[in-house]
Amino acid sequence: MLKLEKLNSETFEDIVEAAVKEIARHDTSWNNLQAADPGMTLVDLLAWLKAMQHQYMSVIFPESKRRFLELLGMESRPVRCARTLVEVSGAETDLPIPEESKWRAGELVFENRTPAAALASRLKSVVFRSGERAEQVEAGQLGQGRLFPIFPGLGAEPAREPREEMELFFTDPIPSGWVFSLYVSLQEDPRRTPVQEGDGFVPLARLSWEVYTGDGWKAAEVVRDDTHGFLFSGLLSLCHDGEMIPLEEQGFALRVRLLQDGYDLPPQVRDIRFNVVEVFQQDTLVRQDVFHGPAVMESHLGLFGRHRVFVNGEEGWQETGFSLEEQDGKQVIRPQQEGGGETMVISYGLDEPQGVTLGSGTGFSHQRLEFPLVKKGILDLNLLIGRGRGEKAVFTQWEKREDFYSSGPRDRHFVMDAEEGILQFGDHVQGVMPPKGEGNILLGRCRVSRGKEGNIKAGQIRKLDAFSPALAALTVRQILPASGGEDGEKLEETLARAEEALRSGERAVTEADYQALLQKIPGLIVENSRVLTGFAGPEDRRITLVVQGAGRAREQALPSYEENIRRVMDRHRLLTTQIHVVWPRRVELVVRGRLAAAPYGQDAPGQVRRRMEQFVRDLNQNFGSVFSFGELYCAVDLLDCVERIESLSVEPVGEYIQKTTADDILAPPNSIYHITRFELSFTGSL
Incomplete structure (x- = not known):
């Protein structure tokens, strides 16, 4: 961040000393520069004014810092x-x-x-099915440390026409129209980047949830899926509109089918919980609900708390009496006074005698009001403030703000000082001040957290x-x-976070920027990557990303991987930059040789093979590395189990590969090496 110049670098004594020197330069007749001289009194006064000006010019007040943070798009958490x-x-x-x-x-x-919902039904058993093969597991066997493949028929490559499904059987039917939840505990890979809300993650596989009804299998709606298609442990919320019947003697069935396979690592489940x-x-102390029709109480405070009811009039909300009625098994509030079609219900469970009444307006500027609940963290807070007396009082909504910096003379805003536990109001210049009244400042909403x-x-x-x-x-x-x-978050912590955000940046420009972004693609595992230019030749102006995922995505392209990478890069790339995503290309190697084992050498063939395989693994840390035959020769020759190398060769298999006169192998920049066959013979003591 930019370093600001310190404007108050001079002390008061420095300013006075500089002024005295200036006096001597302009007027030699003024030679009494002692403190008793009246002229020196004026010098001291002007020096003090200058010192104060520099002090204030060098200070950025908290309100200004918050405005600067808003310009950066950052607010205190x-x-x-x-x-x-x-x-x-x-x-x-x-x-x-x-x-x-x-x-x-x-x-x-x-x-x-x-x-x-707390449903009477219980999970009875789970069946993992692949085509005609099936494994049934009783509910009590789950959560005992064993892992079960959700789709047991998945192989090394994605299935073109998968026949995989998991069936869950329950003791009783799950009622139609009710949202019910499962917690699925999976074998998670810690390398997989978490998915946050708003990331735009594309699931790796396409799934279909269904319940068994009298009309056969019927689709169930996925209300929420924190597992993101069985990648993470999390909550699954579902709903259906059918009438479930038993499937033979196994119970009432819910199943998930794999429609499109794009998993990098086939999912495995540890445990499944029902009724989660x-x-x-958080603790909701005051709740506010606005109804455009019947005021149906469905929340905890709405059903079991106390209420104050308002109807919408021409000038604002007017309080009215009400009655509670039972309608279709639901609790409905009926206001005694008709409004403009809207009813507002304030529900609360506060034990204080005054209920939601905080205090009274004084009619003076900058009124301060004690707020006893501020010792807890405020999640949500607003006020209702009334004008007028008795039944004619009209209430309006007031919003909480961090400060009055951008509040106008008509804005109904208030500020909360968390340290002092005080609510502060405006002065009709920045924010309106509450009108004078008796008990006319009410809590509209209040939710707190620890x-x-x-x-x-x-x-x-x-x-x-x-x-x-x-x-x-x-x-x-x-x-x-x-x-x-x-x-x-305190203001100082927000400023530190803003400084870090400015330092790291959000645009991908350098190779390091692209590398960092690839490691943060939501839902993916990126084991290795490389950023290339001119991949297809000198005329290729694209940025080519070589990506190596996990499992099935190590060397083969998965459409869901590429789509997720492109979505992230499109948000961060420069406008004119084009992105090209490729996967590692395998170069197969055949190793031939004749070696003499050292006397008393132990397992020379095994040690040589393992050393060569380790050499290739180290080489593959960087895609497209030159395969140095000389380095491999030395690595093998230095083994204690090898007396001498009589002959050794490495032959590559594949296109666009060259060998130098030194027998080094040159491969495309997205290549990795793999030894497919050893043809080694050993002489001497083994």
Whole structure:
């Protein structure tokens, strides 16, 4: 980053000394330069003003730093919730779990952000099928340390017409229209780059999920797939609209079929769990819902909390009375006063007597209001502030901002000072100030988190807080450690991150840039790579990327690999740069020779072969390396088990390969070497 000039490098004494020297140069008659002289008083005053100007000019205030960060497209990271998975069991009937239900780990509260389900059905068995061959595994055999190939018929090369599938059998039918979840634990390769939301990852294989119904197999919708096609352990959420029936005597069936095979490493499963719910370490204290029709309460606070109801009028939201009704098995709020078609319900479970009332507006600029919940990390916060009195009060929404730097005189913004636990409002120049009123400042939404304190070990979440006896009786087991919780980022930390981002850059220009990007392709394993120019000849202006993946992608092109590489490179390449992706090209070698083994040498043939194979492996670390016959000769000749080399030759097999007069091998720049045959004979003691 640019180094800023320090403008306040002179002290007050330095400025005064320079001024005194300037006086002597302009007027020799002023010779009383003592502090008692009135003129020196003016010199001291002007020197102080200059020192203060330099001090302020050399300081960049936090508000300005935040604006500079916004220009770079960077903001301070807010507090992040820890995330984990819990398994529920013991349901006698199918039970819906409301959104934002409270899961307890001591004093820590976790919530499910979406509605979940505790189904009465249990996983009974799993069948791994390849054509006519099948292996059935009971549910109790999973999770015992053994690995099972999900698609057992996959070979060394991708199958053109795969006949692979995995069938899961359950004790009871999974109800139509319900979203249900599985946790699939896989044998993961640590070299594979994780896939984040928004990466645009193209799955390596195409899968189809189906349930067995009275009309045969019927497609199931994949609501969520954290495994990304069985590459990572994660949550799978599905839904179907059929009526499941038993498949013979095995149970109610769910299956996944492999439609298109593009795996680099065929997936293997360790364990499969059913009735799994994702929860986050957060606590929703106040929830706000706006309804354009009937106000149906479906969240935990909506069902079991207290409420304040508002209807939308011409000037804003007006509070009204309400009644609770049962409609089609759901809880509906009916406002007493008709609005403009919209109803807002504030649901809360706060124990404080004042509920969601924070305080009263004073009508003065820069009002400050104590906010007792600021000791926790704030995930979401907004306010409702009213104008007027009693039933005629009209409320509007106010938004939280980092500062008032860009707030106008009509913007309903407020700022929170986390260190002091204070909410601050504007002055009608930068931000509106709340009108004077009684109890007219309300919490509209409030969700908090403990940040990194939520990163707890597995097995700590053991209870579901629920007013429903059936839900409260469920057995809850946390199956993974909670991870990902972070405290809110401070301004200094954001500045350091911005400096690192500017240093690393986002555009691929140099060979090192391309190499670094190739190692970060989401969902792929890139074992080795090389960046080339002029690959097809002097007129080739493209950037050619030689990529060596894992497993089946080591030496053969997989369309999904190439597509993912191109997607990432298109976001980072220069506009005029064209990208060409190629795979390593194998150069097969036949090694012939006659060697004399040293007296008392142990396993000379095996040692020679292993040394030659290691020589080739080292050479293949860089694609297209020159195969030096002299170096190979020396490597073999220096073995203790070799008395002498009587003859030795290496013959390459393939196109576009040349040999020099020194018997070195020159191959294309994307080549790797592979010894396919040894024709060695040994004389002497073995």
